[in-house]
Amino acid sequence: MSKKDGSNGELNFDDPELSDDALFQKQADRVYAALMSRVGEQAPQPRLGATRRVVELLGDPQRAYPIIHVTGTNGKTSTTRIIESILRAYGLRTGMMTSPHLVRLNERIMIDGQSISNADLVANWDDITPYIAMVDVELSAAGEEPLSYFEALTVLAFACFADAPVDVAVIEVGMGGEWDSTNVGDGQVAVFTSISLDHTARLGNTVAEIARTKSGIIKPLAAVVTAGQSSDVLAELTRAAELTESTIAVSGDQFSLVSNTVAVGGQVITVAGVAGRYEDLFLPLFGDHQAHNAAVAIAAVESFLGGGTQMLVGDVLAEGLATATSPGRLQVIGIEPTVIVDAAHNPDGARALAVAMGSYFTFDEICLVVGVLDEKDGAGILAHLAPIARRIMVTRSTSPRAIGVDELADVAAEISGDDAIVRFDSLAEAIEAARDWANEKDKRAVLVAGSITLVGDVMALASEQGWRR
Secondary structure, three states, rough: OOOOHHHOOOOOOOOOOOOOOHHOOOHHHHHHHHHOOOOOOOOOOOOOOHHHHHHHHHHHHHHHHOOEEEOOOOOOHHHHHHHHHHHHHOOEEEEEEEEOOOOHHHEEEEEEEEEOOOOHHHHHHHHHHHHHHHHHHHHHOOOOOOOOHHHHHHHHHHHHHHHHHOOOEEOOOOOOOOOOHHOOEEEEEEEEEOOOOOOHHHHHHHHHHHHHHHHOOOOOEEEEEEEOOOOOHHHHHHHHHHOOOOEEEEEEEOOOEEEEEOOOOOOEEOOOOOOOEEEEEEEEEHHHHHHHHHHHHHHHHHHHHHHHOOOOHHHHHHHHHHHHOOOOOOEEOOOOOEEEEEEOOOOOHHHHHHHHHHHHOOOEEEOOOOOOOOOOHHHHHHHHHHOOOOOEEEEOOOOOOOOOOOHHHHHHHHHHHHEEEEEOOHHHHHHHHHHHHHOOOOOEEEEEEHHHHHHHHHHHHHHOOOOOO
């Protein structure tokens, strides 16, 4: 293997100025391009056979480690990350798969708390590519679509975790549960964050239908841990637990968030877990919803490590919570002026964000920079966010699925009036205008929300322009 000159897309392995990871950057871009050439993850195939066939050819890497499987509508990523942080504090070598990424693909596959290196990403992709190609041929012969983006990515993540190797993997479902490609893995613990209406075209038009699809991650004799749910949702999860002879722990019954208090840099929480009570734990995340996510995460780890009968070690749990992060979720990415980003992309997420902004921050005026994807409920999102904003900069992310600026601005104007709305075809110009506005007075801030792709674009922009915190 020889290193080549990066100027023409090849690598120069003899350049002393480049780190090993930087040398593989263009090769990692090649992996991303290969995934992007497949059917996108917003159009997943409702099947498991294709993914199962590839992992079977690879020797079932997903069976090389225990799995904690996480699904839900809101809070999946944060809960997954808190679980992983606690497990890592226990000294376990962790693998974690989350979706989607904010800036780079590597974020989706994490080993021991770090995004997978470009070198390991490339090496594992090159190892599994022949097997993916083999299954693509089989699928085409059977008249089916080749592996999709997310199916191939799932195989890659499972292979990376086996190669690392990891002691435990925490896997976030991509969409739904029953036929999501991550479901080829068998979770010893099945975790459900709050379930509400989202992706209705694919998952169902009622919360009960959506819960039924998501309950498909419950495997025989698993431990089920769920956030508080509506009666319709809880009925579906309970039914699935009974059919699989699984235990079920429900927030508000078997465990609960006892209290949470705003603190500098986050909040202090007390949780009654399934095995015991944990007092005054610092959580460096903002929002009451994050406190509830942490309670679910604690119950999930109790269920995994001690079957729900042994308390977690206090100091270890405190360390795991104190080091938890959730990028793009009520995250302050800039100061002077303050710029906060949040991945809220449905009405329930927007409602939680609006409440948190009032409870955890003390700004007098907020400028909302908003962009929404076309399959999302833009009116529902703005119904919660527009009332907390003095000015609304309507724009769009780089995603081809972003709602047009004028279309979204018209929706915003119906809620807040034309005087509050400014339209920007360029996200960079929208952010510049919002920051300028916030700098005009004290106690003003910029809030970016509406889609995960918008948040990712703004985080990348902040890094490029040198104002990212």
